[in-house]
Amino acid sequence: MAGLDIDQVTKRFGEHTAVDRLSLEINPGEFVALLGPSGCGKTTMLRMLAGFETIDEGTIQLANRTLASADTHVPPEQRNMAMVFQSYALWPHMNVADNVGYPLKLRGLRGPAYHQAVQKALALVELGAYAERTPQVLSGGQRQRVALARCLVSDPSVVLLDEPLANLDRHLRATMENSFRDFHQRTGATLVYVTHDQSEAMALADKIAVMKAGKLLQWGTPEALYRQPRTTWVAGFIGQGSQLKVAAGRPGEQLDGTRLMCGLNAVEAERTQSVLVRPEHIQTSMQPSGHHQLTAKVENVIFRGERYELNLRLPNGETLLTYHYVAPTLGSQVGVSLQQGWCLEPDQ
C-alpha cells in the first residue's frame, strides 16, 4: 500500500518562503512528527496536506493519487484526511455524541449506522460514558479526545494534528501522550503531528522531520536523531548534551573516549570539529584521581528529582553538562571521563 508522498513541496507568502523544497515519504500507519521552532513552516506544511493551502511547487500524493501540485488542488473534503486543532473547535451547543457525529450528519448518514459509528469512535477514545454531556463540563484532555473521536468517525486515512497538547498543563500532557499512543495503535491511521516540543515528538513518533526556516534538516527515528544528529543545530535542539571543539574525526563519525581526549587536548587552532557529548556518556566522580581523564570545576548544580544536573567547566574553558546522583559542592573540582562523542556538521 502506498503512503503519503511529499515531494519537493514549496510554499511562498509574498517574498517569504515558508516551506522550501520539503520531501518526506510517510508509510501507511506511521506516526510522524513535524518538529521545529516557531515559524519554521510546520503548520503551513500540515495545512497544505489538509488542502487548506495551495502549494507553489512540488507534489503531494496519497496512495499514488495526486492531491496537490502547482496546478492540482483536491479540496479538503475529498482528501480522506481529518485535522485536529489546538483549540479543539467543538460546538458548545451540541453534546459530545452530536459533536462526534457531526461529520457523518453532513454526509447524510442517519439511524443505527450513524449511532454505531459514533459509539465506536467514542469507545476508541474511552469516552463512551460521556456521550450525553456538553463539552463545557469536560476537562481539556477530555475535550481533546472528543475532537479526536470526531476526526476518527469519518474513518480517515490520515489524521493531521496541529499542536494538540499545547493548551494542556504538563501533567495532562503526559496522560494525553498515552492517549495518542493508544489512539494510534487502535486505529492504525497515518498520523502527522505538528509540535515544537522535542520531548513530545520523541515520546510519540515513529519518525521525526526536524524543520528550520522552511527546510527539512533531518528525517529519522527518534533514536537516530538523538544518537546521530546531523548538524550542530539539530544536536542542540534534540535532547541534552555538550558540544566541544576537538582536533579529531569528521562529520558523521563516532569518536571513542581515547580519540575524543586526544582531540580535546590539541591546541585551540586545530580544534575545529564540533563533537556532541551526551550527559550519559560522561562519568563523573566527586574525587578526582589519576583514573580520570580530566578534572573540571562545578559551576552549577540543578536538582532534577532522580538525579542532579551538573554544569562543569573544563581546564580549556569549555563547558560540560553531566548527571550525578549526589550533589557536589559548587566550585569544587570533580573527576571526569568522556566515553564517546558524535561528530557534527556545522549549521548551514
Ligand code: ATP
Ligand atoms: P508556530 O509553531 O509558531 O505555529 P510554524 O512552524 O507552524 O510556527 P507557520 O505557521 O507554518 O510556522 O509559519 C511559517 C512562516 O510563514 C512564518 O514566518 C509565518 O509568519 C508565515 N505565514 C504563515 N501563514 C501565512 C499567511 N497566511 N500569510 C503570510 N505569511 C504566513
